[in-house]
Amino acid sequence: MSISTLLPLVEALPPAEKFQLIQILLTSLAQEEGFSLQMPEQSTENQGQQMASILQRMADRNALSHIADPVAWQQEIRQDRVLIGRE
Numbered sequence: 001m002s003i004s005t006l007l008p009l010v011e012a013l014p015p016a017e018k019f020q021l022i023q024i025l026l027t028s029l030a031q032e033e034g035f036s037l038q039m040p041e042q043s044t045e046n047q048g049q050q051m052a053s054i055l056q057r058m059a060d061r062n063a064l065s066h067i068a069d070p071v072a073w074q075q076e077i078r079q080d081r082v083l084i085g086r087e
Contacts, residue, residue, distance in 0.1 A: 016077045 010018065030037050058064065067073045 014076055014079075016079075 010021065013021065027037060064070075
């Protein structure tokens, strides 16, 4: 199966499943290349400052303006997913 066949299928996924797919692919690629995806230890204060900076940049760019109904979006994101082998 080619990437051009897969892309429309990936685009149809809900955002949470796209994120999960990216995590799985990055983890697999990192393992193949012998890398670790664990972040180095940081102070909680430094993490908070970084998060605030990222959120401010997102706000400046209206990064989430495509979400018409935030409550519906959040409910969709938080839906329980079927676990493989546990139907």
